[in-house]
Amino acid sequence: MISRFEASKILTSKVDDNTLIVASLGNTKYDLFNAKDRPRNFYLWNSMGMASSFGLGLAMARPDLRVVILQGDGGVLMNMGSLATTAYRGPKNLLHICWDNHMWEITGRQPTATAGPADLGAIAAGAGYAHVDKAETLAAFEQALDRALAGEGPWFIHALVDDQKGVKPRPPRSPTWIKHRFMDAVGVAPMSGGTGAG
Numbered sequence: 001m002i003s004r005f006e007a008s009k010i011l012t013s014k015v016d017d018n019t020l021i022v023a024s025l026g027n028t029k030y031d032l033f034n035a036k037d038r039p040r041n042f043y044l045w046n047s048m049g050m051a052s053s054f055g056l057g058l059a060m061a062r063p064d065l066r067v068v069i070l071q072g073d074g075g076v077l078m079n080m081g082s083l084a085t086t087a088y089r090g091p092k093n094l095l096h097i098c099w100d101n102h103m104w105e106i107t108g109r110q111p112t113a114t115a116g117p118a119d120l121g122a123i124a125a126g127a128g129y130a131h132v133d134k135a136e137t138l139a140a141f142e143q144a145l146d147r148a149l150a151g152e153g154p155w156f157i158h159a160l161v162d163d164q165k166g167v168k169p170r171p172p173r174s175p176t177w178i179k180h181r182f183m184d185a186v187g188v189a190p191m192s193g194g195t196g197a198g
Helices: 004-014 027-035 051-061 073-078 081-089 120-127 138-150 175-186
Strands: 020-023 041-043 067-072 094-100 131-135 155-160
Touching: 004 027, 004 067, 004 094, 004 138, 020 027, 020 051, 027 041, 027 067, 041 175, 051 067, 051 073, 051 081, 051 094, 067 073, 073 094, 073 120, 081 120, 094 120, 120 131, 120 155, 131 138, 138 155
Parallel strands: 020 041, 020 067, 067 094, 094 155, 131 155
Antiparallel strands: none
């Protein structure tokens, strides 16, 4: 099994400064934040399943930038329709990484469907993703990541991770601050709203 935090560090060491990374709620964003906080990281709070939809929208709006989605198995299961939509739209600049620990870790470690027969890599392939890789070791993850970053997407990496909790500290709890920092980094002027990190 893969350490999600170590894999997050490998990811952030390999992407360029222009890459946009969307991190789903919970341990996914905690590990990304501690691996390397950067203005082009977008941390989602209280919106389970929506990282894939948000990342797809970014990839379509900014085809000049690579977009990486980081999402747990629970988030993918909550919004499986986004896999079909992503494959149908076919953004070449999109990489979707699923951290699969077979559980709803944040809510009490209940098993997800991937603890049984559900195979999210096979589902992504069936939905029509151009490329699907599975990784069960850190070395295999790094190799899959290198292939994905060197080629065109949409790409889905199904990474089987251990059950360790995300490392601390956590990113700011202000969605407004996260949004404005991200928009500034991408070069989009915010329309209105507060800027405090609260």
